[in-house]
Amino acid sequence: MRRFVIRRVRSLLDRSNQHHHHYKNNPFLISSSSSSSSSQYQSRFLSSTSVLGSSSSSMAPAVTVDTINPKVLKCEYAVRGEIVTLAQRLQQDLKDNPGSHPFDEILYCNIGNPQSLGQQPLTFFREVLALCDHPPILDKSETQGLFSTDAIARAWQILDQIPGGATGAYSHSQGIKGLRDTIAAGIEARDGFPADPNDIFLTDGASVGVHMMMQLLIRSEKDGILCPIPQYPLYSASIALHGGTLVPYYLDEAAGWGLEISELKKQLEDARAKGITVRALCVINPGNPTGQVLAEENLREIVEFSKQEGLVLLADEVYQENVYVPEKSFHSLKKVSRSMGYGEEDISLVSFQSVSKGYYGECGKRGGYMEITGFSPDVREQIYKVASVNLCSNITGQILASLVMSPPKVGDESYDSYCAERDGILSSLARRAKTLEDALNSLEGVTCNKAEGAMYLFPRIQLPQKAIKAAEAANSAPDAFYCRHLLNATGIVVVPGSGFGQVPGTWHFRCTILPQEDKIPAIVSRLTDFHKKFMDEYRD
């Protein structure tokens, strides 16, 4: 409870700061309510401390942390956890008192959010979205001067696919059929195997699809989901929220974060021995936070294993466009399973895709889809029903999902500029990955696998005993201790490995490769200087 009291005091302080800041800038506010509302905050403070003793009385607040769903309490999401809260406070400091810290800006390397760091959206995609948002301009002459002809043509085509051209209407619960046709065609073009638009559920980003599958599969804590360690914390959070059990399988850091079937088998058997019914195997390829790209042969083994063990394959393939090394390429688990001759009746497979990653990085549009194959029609009906409760995903995101799966083609007016924008982003990401990887590997006690794909590096830090003791004294995980020191010294925000899971006794952090290229040298030198000082201070 002590932790919560501290938190409460801290966030009350934050809130009242933000509060005054807000009222300073609020034209509507009359002074009386300003004073009444500050006293309101005073009394809230009193009441929220007095809650602790009196949560049974009917006059106490209706909800306290002791009376909320314990699954919510259990859930953690480090990507926007304590370190980010600290970073936001430092950013406010810099704004309020410039020069108050040894850096002039916060560099958010904690989250895969490219456009927040200056990556520009692809022109063609945005032209089409703008035209679909305001169709009346489509046949105005000025529009010809502002938009490419193929963007105009594509907008007309999409409006034709939307019943009544109504971009402001709820769509079919799975998403607009015409857009699903386009996506299915894109998947077929990618894989060389048929895709059915009726297997596609458009979602507000991939996260929503993952939650839907966890909700479908998890009945109790006796149901387990095999997840890689390290993993993207969406999976641990979603499993916790739905009351299931995360069954970890460890990626082999020494083998470039390799996925060993023997490890899968061992963990599956251990879980079963503990009475856990393992429902699904989650595979993240390219890897998050690990950045490895799985080889086709490895994927075949994974499909065979899932089939033999009767596991649903949950394929997180949102980084399918993010591969940076010539010796590797992306293979979808659906293509691999079909190429093995396995069809609908052989394996249950869900593939997740998102508009947030790739070269487009349209995180804020919340678009994505899941392709569901190998489920019986009655189970599919249940998935459809759950999708229907939320009516549909946002239409802008639906349109964008169709665009990323069907970009401009040779001969289209936008084709050359589209290729230039796409290749510029991907080649720059590859250079940034290599520069940061080399910089990290040059640090004392730090080893970092190659970022073959995705948007992250996940270096291992050999922390001195002295640092580990200091972290313990600060009541903090050693990697969180390191990351907090890094942030306070440099303004660079990374996420402690403990937020993703790691072999006990090893320490890591996740750092995105997303800052713009002109900032990379500064990041490298700041990081290098910090690390040297840190080691000098704590070296055993």
Place this chain on the structure above:
Amino acid sequence: MRRFVIRRVRSLLDRSNQHHHHYKNNPFLISSSSSSSSSQYQSRFLSSTSVLGSSSSSMAPAVTVDTINPKVLKCEYAVRGEIVTLAQRLQQDLKDNPGSHPFDEILYCNIGNPQSLGQQPLTFFREVLALCDHPPILDKSETQGLFSTDAIARAWQILDQIPGGATGAYSHSQGIKGLRDTIAAGIEARDGFPADPNDIFLTDGASVGVHMMMQLLIRSEKDGILCPIPQYPLYSASIALHGGTLVPYYLDEAAGWGLEISELKKQLEDARAKGITVRALCVINPGNPTGQVLAEENLREIVEFSKQEGLVLLADEVYQENVYVPEKSFHSLKKVSRSMGYGEEDISLVSFQSVSKGYYGECGKRGGYMEITGFSPDVREQIYKVASVNLCSNITGQILASLVMSPPKVGDESYDSYCAERDGILSSLARRAKTLEDALNSLEGVTCNKAEGAMYLFPRIQLPQKAIKAAEAANSAPDAFYCRHLLNATGIVVVPGSGFGQVPGTWHFRCTILPQEDKIPAIVSRLTDFHKKFMDEYRD
């Protein structure tokens, strides 16, 4: 199980139809995979029937309806239930064989989806969205000719509020701070009491916010949520998905769907006697499906009751702009509680708003917010954490939510056209409500309360015993039986009252007032003719 086998066969038939339809129109497909995929569907049929006997074998599909989360099975959502599935099939029929039914189009009166029935989006809102989707055109000269000056100015203002102007970036987990400032100012202007942007969580429509609160409040089936009967099935569905108990309180149809505190008290005490911990009281105002607008005095009683009983007040206020009678007006529960002198420490209140309703009807944009007041900072942190797992709501919806809470003002170039569009829609909705209400009341054995607000009528039908017996014989609820006959005879889609809940032994249906005005006469005459024939056939 029989029910599922029937469903499976039926939906397989649907699927294979859609399937061939798809491949007919699919440019990418080479003939070989066309045949392979039809055999694929053949074998899926075999495997999915063989599932029934063999779900334990590791070769069986990983998931069957018998092994999914039973909470998902339990959840129902009639607004997109069986009747709509039938309607979609009829629509396909009409497309494939015109003239195959006694009507030439399906009229969807099942769902509050205005733009799907031809309502046009508001020009100003769409201009701003288009400009924010493609900012490079903002300073092009052609743009002056295509967009209003205040839309251009608003777009600039919004881009300034978004860090880096990045409309494609994940935002703060609660939504973009500048947009929350605008929304808070709009709430203050509406209520005359302060609103804090830090209390606002932007969401992908109101449904997501409702799910978040249910997830927070429901620990087990021993936790109850007081919901009106009839209710919007989002609530029953969400409570079922989160494993809680819906505690019904009945609205008094004879008193214009009045909400009686004595009924609330009775149901609360009954639930507590059964060992249910009632966590929250859900109020839908204006009412869905009932259309009543609660009087201020009634709202005061509700606030007092919630405070005394220590209940969280969940205020579904998404129809706050939809009031059609001069004698009633909308009062937010926050305004009412503040006007009673109750502040943060007195009552926990969540107000839900959406861009899907009102005069804007932007369902497909999936924008909305919840304003959370009267929760301790540590509980708020938990809500923030859950919001963070999904990163943020879609930015287009966030922008739109700020626009509906801050539309053009006197003196803005768009102000007059904005008012004309808004008032045109609202006055037309009022006329449609009245016309349909009168038509329904003129039908034998039908009584319909006034649609004071929202977008629905919920008439009661006195069904003859003969019809009730015929429904039983058809293994159908009597109101579903009536609605299915109505659809088959007229193409009009309405939702049976049993999907919303009703006093046992009474029968209703929900009909939206959303078809365009020129279609209303046809609906009235088709409905009137059908009802007469139906009564002639089944009159006792």
